[in-house]
Amino acid sequence: MDPLRHDTSSQSVKDTSFEVEDVYEDDELTLQQSNGFAEADVFSLQEQQPTSRDDTKVAVDQKAPHRSSSPTHRLRLSLNERQLRAVTFPLQSQLQILAGPGTGKTKTLISRVIFLLSQGVHPSNIIVTTFTVKAANEMRERIAAMVGPSVASRLVLGTFHSIARRYLIKYGYLIGLPTGFQIADETDALHFIQSVMKEVDPESDKNDCRHARNAISNMKSRAIQPSSLSALEYTTQEMMQVYSLYQGKLAEANFLDFDDLLLKCMELLRTNPLVVSNIQAVLVDEFQDTNVVQYQLMKLFAARRSNITIVGDPDQSIYAFRAAESTNLMRMRQDFQDTSVVSLEENYRSSGHILNAALAVIQQDTERIQKTVLPNHDEGHMPVFFPARNPYIEARHIVKEIQRLIDLSCGMLKPHDFAILVRSARLTRPIESELTKAGIDYRIVGGFRFWEREEIKLLVNYLVVVKSRRSPALLDIINSPRRGIGSVMQAALLNHANAYQVPIWDAIQRAIDGQVRVNAKVRSSLKQFVDIITEAERLVQDSSRETPLADALDYLITALDYKEALRKDRGDTWAARWENVTDLKEHIRYFCATAPDPELPDIDGVEGTKAADDVLSRFLATVNLAPSEAESSAFDPTMVLTISTIHGSKGLEWPVVFIPGVYEGSIPHALSLAKEVDLAEERRLLYVAMTRAKGENI
Numbered sequence: 001m002d003p004l005r006h007d008t009s010s011q012s013v014k015d016t017s018f019e020v021e022d023v024y025e026d027d028e029l030t031l032q033q034s035n036g037f038a039e040a041d042v043f044s045l046q047e048q049q050p051t052s053r054d055d056t057k058v059a060v061d062q063k064a065p066h067r068s069s070s071p072t073h074r075l076r077l078s079l080n081e082r083q084l085r086a087v088t089f090p091l092q093s094q095l096q097i098l099a100g101p102g103t104g105k106t107k108t109l110i111s112r113v114i115f116l117l118s119q120g121v122h123p124s125n126i127i128v129t130t131f132t133v134k135a136a137n138e139m140r141e142r143i144a145a146m147v148g149p150s151v152a153s154r155l156v157l158g159t160f161h162s163i164a165r166r167y168l169i170k171y172g173y174l175i176g177l178p179t180g181f182q183i184a185d186e187t188d189a190l191h192f193i194q195s196v197m198k199e200v201d202p203e204s205d206k207n208d209c210r211h212a213r214n215a216i217s218n219m220k221s222r223a224i225q226p227s228s229l230s231a232l233e234y235t236t237q238e239m240m241q242v243y244s245l246y247q248g249k250l251a252e253a254n255f256l257d258f259d260d261l262l263l264k265c266m267e268l269l270r271t272n273p274l275v276v277s278n279i280q281a282v283l284v285d286e287f288q289d290t291n292v293v294q295y296q297l298m299k300l301f302a303a304r305r306s307n308i309t310i311v312g313d314p315d316q317s318i319y320a321f322r323a324a325e326s327t328n329l330m331r332m333r334q335d336f337q338d339t340s341v342v343s344l345e346e347n348y349r350s351s352g353h354i355l356n357a358a359l360a361v362i363q364q365d366t367e368r369i370q371k372t373v374l375p376n377h378d379e380g381h382m383p384v385f386f387p388a389r390n391p392y393i394e395a396r397h398i399v400k401e402i403q404r405l406i407d408l409s410c411g412m413l414k415p416h417d418f419a420i421l422v423r424s425a426r427l428t429r430p431i432e433s434e435l436t437k438a439g440i441d442y443r444i445v446g447g448f449r450f451w452e453r454e455e456i457k458l459l460v461n462y463l464v465v466v467k468s469r470r471s472p473a474l475l476d477i478i479n480s481p482r483r484g485i486g487s488v489m490q491a492a493l494l495n496h497a498n499a500y501q502v503p504i505w506d507a508i509q510r511a512i513d514g515q516v517r518v519n520a521k522v523r524s525s526l527k528q529f530v531d532i533i534t535e536a537e538r539l540v541q542d543s544s545r546e547t548p549l550a551d552a553l554d555y556l557i558t559a560l561d562y563k564e565a566l567r568k569d570r571g572d573t574w575a576a577r578w579e580n581v582t583d584l585k586e587h588i589r590y591f592c593a594t595a596p597d598p599e600l601p602d603i604d605g606v607e608g609t610k611a612a613d614d615v616l617s618r619f620l621a622t623v624n625l626a627p628s629e630a631e632s633s634a635f636d637p638t639m640v641l642t643i644s645t646i647h648g649s650k651g652l653e654w655p656v657v658f659i660p661g662v663y664e665g666s667i668p669h670a671l672s673l674a675k676e677v678d679l680a681e682e683r684r685l686l687y688v689a690m691t692r693a694k695g696e697n698i
């Protein structure tokens with residue numbers, strides 16, 4: 001048998017007696033067997049189900065001298081009894097690991113992946129979904145530390161969106177998806193909506209467009225198609241028309257928006273289940289925040305063997321505004337009647353007082369399912385409530401406290417041990433200015449994406465247009481940096497394109513050829529613009545170059561005289577902006593040097609497309625799917641404090657956490673006060689924020 005192809009036979013813990021060497025060619029795993037024990041043996045010891053944690057340790061310790069180097073052995077020692085039970089649960093089962101914050105859900109999920117590998121499941125037959133790209137990267141690193149990077153890199157691990165994209169790249173043709181599709185980010189999607197809204201309702205403004213965008217995305221995350229009858233329960237006839245035209249625009253330009261990635265993948269797997277016939281296990285992190293479509297995708301991924309492990313905490317469901325459905329937990333139990341539930345109860349993160357304070361918040365929700373969360377640590381210090389009269393006093397207090405704690409700990413606590421978690425981005429300004437005054441370095445994550453900075457977005461938009469001339473980003477870059485193609489000229493090009501039903505790019509070409517009336521200066525600017533895009537495209541496609549994408553970016557920066565343009569137009573901020581551009585250059589060089597995810601494995605009986613995923617498309621996809629900051633790593637990371645939105649802090653932890661702006665109108669948000677269900681989500685939000693804190697002594 002080719003070890004790197006899939007075993008399509010079913011497996012269970014009990015019948016998997018072969019050793020890992022038998023299954024993989026990968027050196028990492030076989031090396032780890034050099035002590036003479038198959039990993040499967042190590043874990044199958046757990047099948048004895050020891051009666052207490054101490055018993056477990058004794059049983060393991062007796063064997064320890066023989067296998068102290070085994071990663072799974074080390075892993076097993078670090079798990080408590082319930083975690084171990086969840087980790088070693090039989091294959092071919094459906095398991096919900098439900099637990100409060102800091103109880104080791106993520107750790108347990110990672111350990112289960114290691115367990116599955118030790119049972120002979122090939123990494124490319126395991127799908128693991130995470131909620132963010134950052135979480136996926138961290139998880140892959142932690143798994144790689146135990147089984148080696150080559151095995152870890154073969155896991156199909158990522159967000160639902162990135163996994164869906166990988167399937168569509170390889171098999172999208174089976175549902176008629178043209179190759180080379182691009183992902184429409186929020187700005188692109190809004191552009192498409194705007195052009196549609198102009199047709200449907202010429203009076204519409206930006207707010208209407210945003211409303212339409214949200215309404216459509218909401219319908220898509222419930223798998224409601226423009227044609228479906230039930231749609232009218234959610235929206236109006238006019239909105240359905242906008243939805244339908246919007247889909248047409250996306251298709252015409254060969255774009256998929258974020259929701260489409262999931263919907264198209266669902267269509268692919270429904271009509272061609274063979275493409276996931278190799279999948280032996282599906283694991284889902286942060287299950288409480290999955291929406292209907294993601295739930296369906298999970299089922300489709302697992303269609304062949306129904307081996308599903310999910311971890312979640314209904315109390316941490318904070319994405320209802322994105323149509324996340326905490327009812328998916330019940331749905332799963334209905335769909336899979338044999339679903340087992342393991343609950344973890346010990347909180348290893350927070351000190352007793354922090355945990356109790358957080359529980360006092362969440363327990364106000366009388367509708368929630370009660371569950372036990374017990375502190376594993378001492379009580380520690382009481383959390384502090386500091387009533388501040390205004391945000392400036394609050395910011396000064398926070399920064400003083402940080403300095404005091406660093407001094408008090410004689411430097412044991414460093415800036416990276418602190419996080420400031422905010423309800424919304426606008427709360428950070430006074431805090432940032434106090435931190436700057438105090439000389440404390442900080443990074444901002446979640447909701448303030450590097451990629452959304454103006455100077456970065458512009459260069460990325462150039463690359464988008466290099467990839468796809470039909471991108472709506474074309475109008476964002478045509479006069480930026482300024483080249484005399486102002487709004488009147490742009491409107492003329494747009495009118496021509498609409499009148500002759502041609503893309504704007506063609507209208508530009510026609511203007512250069514003299515078919516559209518423009519003055520000589522504009523013509524020359526248009527020509528210069530077209531030449532820049534064409535040359536950048538040539539460079540990207542030049543396979544004789546080592547780093548064609550990085551070379552194309554360097555060319556763009558030079559051809560646009562970008563440094564000078566920033567200096568001229570961006571006042572005092574130009575130097576900081578130029579630094580970001582330098583970071584982008586470095587990031588792209590690094591990206592070019594990093595190997596892409598290995599291709600999804602070939603499946604017998606179904607042809608996959610090859611080489612559709614060029615370097616520029618891959619880069620643009622990582623930009624679009626990136627959750628947070630790309631930070632310059634020029635400084636000492638321990639000296640950098642974190643500012644994050646609460647939403648962006650999911651799954652993370654710090655010794656000391658500050659939560660500014662906890663007052664009615666902020667948390668809970670003013671818009672949530674009227675409805676109990678919204679209020680409950682606000683409580684969960686505060687609960688998530690509070691439970692990120694470990695306590696200063698931990």
Ligand SMILES: Nc1ncnc2c1ncn2[C@@H]1O[C@H](COP(=O)(O)OP(=O)(O)OP(=O)(O)O)[C@@H](O)[C@H]1O
Pocket residue numbers: 078079080083099100101102103104105106107108313316348349650651652691
């Ligand atoms: N059995 C254990 N023994 C010691 N420490 C543990 C154990 N299980 C988990 N931990 C530690 O507890 C902390 C929280 O673990 P983890 O992040 O996996 O929890 P979680 O349940 O996913 O948290 P959350 O849902 O709040 O993000 C981590 O520092 C982890 O290393």
